[in-house]
Amino acid sequence: MASDGYRVGVLGATGLVGTTILELLADRDFPVAELRPLASERSAGKQIEWRGESVTVQAISEEAIQGLDLVLSSAGGSVSAEWTPKIVAAGATVVDNTSYWRMHDDVPLVVSEVNPEALQGHNGIIANPNCSTMQMVVALKPLYDAAGIERLVISTYQAVSGTGKAAIDELRSQARAIVGGYDVPEPQIYPHQIAFNVLAQAGSFADGDDHTDEERKLINETRKILGDSSIRVSATCIRVPVVTGHSEAVNVETRESLDPEQARELLAAAPGVTVVDDPAAGRYPMAIEAADSDDVYVGRIRRDPGNERALDMWIVSDNLRKGAATNAVQVAELLIERGLVGTRV
Numbered sequence: 001m002a003s004d005g006y007r008v009g010v011l012g013a014t015g016l017v018g019t020t021i022l023e024l025l026a027d028r029d030f031p032v033a034e035l036r037p038l039a040s041e042r043s044a045g046k047q048i049e050w051r052g053e054s055v056t057v058q059a060i061s062e063e064a065i066q067g068l069d070l071v072l073s074s075a076g077g078s079v080s081a082e083w084t085p086k087i088v089a090a091g092a093t094v095v096d097n098t099s100y101w102r103m104h105d106d107v108p109l110v111v112s113e114v115n116p117e118a119l120q121g122h123n124g125i126i127a128n129p130n131c132s133t134m135q136m137v138v139a140l141k142p143l144y145d146a147a148g149i150e151r152l153v154i155s156t157y158q159a160v161s162g163t164g165k166a167a168i169d170e171l172r173s174q175a176r177a178i179v180g181g182y183d184v185p186e187p188q189i190y191p192h193q194i195a196f197n198v199l200a201q202a203g204s205f206a207d208g209d210d211h212t213d214e215e216r217k218l219i220n221e222t223r224k225i226l227g228d229s230s231i232r233v234s235a236t237c238i239r240v241p242v243v244t245g246h247s248e249a250v251n252v253e254t255r256e257s258l259d260p261e262q263a264r265e266l267l268a269a270a271p272g273v274t275v276v277d278d279p280a281a282g283r284y285p286m287a288i289e290a291a292d293s294d295d296v297y298v299g300r301i302r303r304d305p306g307n308e309r310a311l312d313m314w315i316v317s318d319n320l321r322k323g324a325a326t327n328a329v330q331v332a333e334l335l336i337e338r339g340l341v342g343t344r345v
């Protein structure tokens with residue numbers, strides 16, 4: 001490992017997001033002096049190959065979090081709630097992928113292309129938005145800057161990898177059973193069979209709420225990232241039997257008039273966005289094409305026939321890449337570029 005660079009912890013290193021973070025740190029030549037993969041007791045001692053070397057996974061503990069500069073964390077909300085303050089107290093800056101810190105007033109919620117200025121003056125914790133919100137705001141930002149946004153009506157079609165490794169296993173085992181003509185195993189992760197089905201529920205219902213937590217995240221995080229609490233948001237989050245890549249149908253009502261051609265031009269020039277929009281030729285964004293890519297793909301850009309100030313569009317991205325790991329690593333890169341990381345080796 002290079003001697004110059006940062007001491008980087010990856011908490012949740014054995015999970016879907018953590019594994020993708022490890023790949024990206026290597027692919028993007030992130031300046032790592034020491035890599036420390038952290039997970040639960042279950043994975044302690046496991047070997048991970050990283051940049052041609054074998055690195056040992058450590059269980060999270062007071063001892064394991066000492067002497068780090070940066071921690072990219074994706075081990076679930078309760079782990080973040082308990083460990084993030086301890087990691088910050090031990091001297092590291094944390095980029096957290098879980099939902100726990102996102103709506104805290106003193107924690108910036110940052111998308112690298114959208115609101116990097118929010119990093120300034122952070123208190124040691126930077127939150128990475130929810131995957132559905134992330135890809136949507138990357139596509140909305142150029143439209144927001146050009147014409148303002150009055151209202152959003154969103155329907156998501158979310159892949160099972162958004163729920164973690166165990167959800168992919170559940171989809172695969174149910175699909176194998178159905179195709180092979182065997183008894184379908186009982187669902188363990190989702191409330192109903194996900195294979196060959198569509199669930200009108202991504203996330204869970206808190207007591208008394210008729211929206212899922214995923215829908216609430218989309219509403220609240222969008223407003224926080226765009227810095228505009230006046231945007232009205234209606235969200236329906238759906239789980240579909242896709243392994244990777246969230247798709248979203250978004251109706252955007254702008255404050256000023258914006259026609260589809262202007263929107264296409266703004267999006268084509270926007271960082272992190274690729275426009276795929278030739279429906280007559282069968283060209284529009286698809287989850288299977290977005291998987292393993294860092295971009296947000298936008299297509300089916302058209303006028304809402306019922307509203308002269310609204311556009312409809314289809315937004316697709318890899319939920320594990322831009323929806324989680326890519327943005328976390330981009331945020332870490334921005335922290336370095338701007339001199340906002342705690343201690344240097």
Ligand SMILES: NC(=O)c1ccc[n+]([C@@H]2O[C@H](COP(=O)([O-])OP(=O)(O)OC[C@H]3O[C@@H](n4cnc5c(N)ncnc54)[C@H](OP(=O)(O)O)[C@@H]3O)[C@@H](O)[C@H]2O)c1
Pocket residue numbers: 011012013014015016017018038039040041042043044060074075076077079097098099129130131161162163164165166319320323324
């Ligand atoms: N998947 C997505 O598209 C996505 C997108 C944005 C945000 N997120 C968020 O990122 C987090 C992780 O998601 P994931 O999809 O990577 O889940 P995952 O595949 O289930 O991985 C979970 C990771 O957390 C670790 N972990 C679990 N309990 C732990 C504990 N008590 N102490 C230390 N480590 C523990 C696991 O380690 P072991 O292997 O030792 O169990 C594993 O490394 C979640 O909060 C999720 O909401 C996910």
